[in-house]
Amino acid sequence: MPVVKGVSLEVQQGEAVAVIGPNGAGKTTLFKAIAGMLKPRSGKILYQGARIDGIRHCDTVKRGVVYVPAERELFPQMTVLENLELGAYTNYKSRRERLEFVLRLFPRLAERREQMAGTLSGGEQQMVAVGRGLMAKPSILLLDEPSTGLAPLFVSELYRQLSRLKAEGLTILLAEQQVPHALSFSERAYVLENGGIRLFGKSADLLGDPEIQRSYLGMV
Amino acid sequence: MKKDRYLADYVTLLLVAVVLALVPLGVGDSAHYLRIVTLMLIYMAYAVAFNIIFGHTRQLFLCIGALAGSSAYLSVVLATKMFLSPWATIPLGIVFAAFLGGAFSYVSVRRGLGVIFVGVVTLVFSLIFHNLILGLRELTNGETGIETKALGVGVLQSGRGSYYVILAVLMASLVLYHLLMRSRAGTAFRAIADDEFAAELVGIDVTFFKVLAASIGSALLGAVGAIYAYYSGFISPTEYALVSVDIVVLVTLLLGGMGTLLGPVLGGVLFAVLDELVRPLGRLNVLVYGVLMIVLVITFRHGLVAALRKIIKVRIP
């Protein structure tokens, strides 16, 4: 039984697009398919004009499609530095520059660079995960629920940094349960429910939509 | 109408019994061939046991020979050293084997350690068993073994008599298998083999059923192992080694088909034929079995019964 069916979405270069929806809607499945971790049974995934569905996920990274999963998937017994450096595996020689950039973005990580990733707090681990993704020089960054398990303060800081990245031209596709943040951060959004797209449009419009307000923003 | 569901099984059991009962007539006077077909039955019974343990609950016990041997040695040693009758010691051996198998299963299920743990511990147990037999030389006579001829299991002395006794044991084990699989336990086994996690969620006591499968299978191994010791007239550690028992059982089930009633039987026949063909190669037979095992695991994993089911489109049990 397909988890995601009949979904069609599009992201332009430099855009920030959000995919919102309840648990189990299929957001992660969708992202995993784009990243190459799952093979779609039908349909196409086009990236910069070429098809990438069916390519292994380790190969999509080279093309610039970088996925940061909700589970983070860090290397627990390696230092923050080692985790980040491995993120640059596909362009290892030029990792210095990217590293400086990432550490400037997340100064807390610079402080903890020699600490084992497994001993970090949830928020710090999330930063490492995003930072590791950035090290791969992504053309598009797929962030799956980046605010999971983070304290509100961390979430705000995370989105502040994401805005900086967006300003520098990074294309971002975001899956979120934290709807207000996602909608204020992105330009456009899709609402995914039960494996299908229920609504889509400009984020600003969706914020004002009474249905969205009722279902996702807790307003009556 | 419920009886019809198992009609195929009953017919199969009957056919197997009849065909196997007629085999000695085909063999004629040759004691050599009679021994070969009797051994075939023994290995079929081993395979039925392993089928219950691995075929149905995915517990990769790599100590089939050791379990059978534990029972056999316990029985024979008690009979010779304590002058007890084998009729008393064989049940003791069976209980011992069942206990060991159940214990391995229990510990690994409880600890959630899965296939690796079971495989490693049972493999190591095979080694332990072998060394223990060699080490306790005063009791077991080490490599040389003990003669079991004079121990009073008369019925296992004659050629044809032994064959039919062992055939009875095999049929009993097949019937046991059939009854087990049609009971609630059988449904539980199928669920566990399919998806253990889901089975747990649905409320099946996975621990209980896995340990049950392991214990019953091990008890059967103990029974056959002990009987084999008395049948063959002597007992020695090489008869229960990894290369003597485990590999045969694995190849037999891979050939015949795991998780089926007919699998051990068909596999046993095929293996017996193969064994004869390979006999002139002498000690190279282990190599042949290894190669066969690899090839079967990769290409023919589901065995003959599954293949026949596809071709004839009949639900062969």
Add this chain to the structure above:
Amino acid sequence: MIAILVDGIVQGLQLSLMAVGITLIYGLGGVLNLAHGQFAVVGGIATALFVEAGVNPLVACALGILSAGVFGFVVDRTLLLPAYRSAGEERLLLGLLITLGLSFVVNGFLDYKYPNISLTLKLATPSFSVAGITVRTASAVAAAIAIVAFILLFAFLKGTLLGKVVRSIIQNEVGAGLCGINPGRIRTLIVTLSAMMAGMGGVVQGLFSSLGTEMGNELTSFALIVAVVGGVRSINGTLAAGVLLGIVNAFASYYVGAYLTLIILLGTAVFTILLRPAGLFAYRT
């Protein structure tokens, strides 16, 4: 007492050398190699054959170890492919059965073709004294080989990019993929390396006493015990477990005798597994 301890440590190092290969192959390939002991035997017997052919013993050892490596390479590239194509438990079961079959193949072949060959390496000076303690030269050389091998291994794992990549795959295969790392090619390298280390273990066994064709399963069993006790994904754990069990083995053999020692060894192993099921040094998630 000290002599026994030293002996135990040296034996332990040999066990660790074998066990590390199992840990690496499992960590990178998701396959528990039941034919690992056979890699050692292949290395040892190859060395014996070279020596018999008149090759200088040192060179013969190197060639033997290399042979083991080549064998491992071939196995990874051919037999294990079907296992690699599956995932998770299916892969584990497939790997177990294929490597089990392989162990029979190698065992059967060597038993048939070279039933009387065994590797025994005798050194010029059987023993020497250090600080008043008599040390078997064989033990010293074996220890040296093992220690150098481990130092090289750790340097590789901690210091080189490839080594870090290997560690990353062992710690989190999904995460490694997210970095663009393809485990396939690296796996072959590691299997070859592990086979060579097993070959070293075989040569070391030849130094200690002798290595015969029938020892494959025994060596595999020991390596498996050590790997499982140390944590089948932890290299530090494997090293520690090996030395620990080596010491237990040495003391038990001295006081109790060979056969019972095996029981004690297993008892210790089972005890530690029950206490810490994921292994001595396993990372608790």
